[in-house]
Amino acid sequence: MxxxxxxxxxxxxxxxxxxxxxxxxxxxxxxxxxxxxxxxIVGRVLDTLERATRAASRAPIVGWWAPNELEYALLLPRLLAELPEQDNAVATWVARRIQHLQAATSRREQVAIGADVAAKVVQWGR
Structure with missing residues (x-):
């Protein structure tokens, strides 16, 4: 037993x-x-911001052939679709910052906002 x-x-x-x-x-x-x-997700956001920021830093005439608005318009739905529901605040913040970026009056301001978004997204990713 x-x-x-x-x-x-x-x-x-x-x-x-x-x-x-x-x-x-x-x-x-x-x-x-x-x-x-x-x-x-962080890589995708950074790639989009990098392309758009580089395009913004070029001569104004080149901007006609590199529409940043299209890059941002394609980024946001993808970001919302890929983020988990608890991270929707991140997508909302990125959307607001991109609206500020699009409303920026100078290329220098666009580059500064793009760099800020990139830094914060990397910080969130870590």
Missing amino acids: EAALIAFATTAATLSVTVVLALLEFRRRRREAVQARREQ
Whole structure:
């Protein structure tokens, strides 16, 4: 009888450890996936801001062929679609800053706002 009880206890302990390790691994993979997605979103925002800021820093005539408004218009829906619901405040903030960026009167102001958005998005991503 003792041997059966010891075997049962050993099996129960082994099963418990296996289940706990599986849960911990699941949570670790989930955290990594969330972090990878966040890094991808940050990269996309930075790429868009970089293209638009570079276009804004060129001569005014070149701006006719590089419409920044289109870059921003394409960025925002994608950002809202990819962000988890608890991070909607980030998308709302980026949308507001992009409205300020589009309303900027000088190219220097556009570049400053673009750099600020990029810095804050990187900070959020970390």
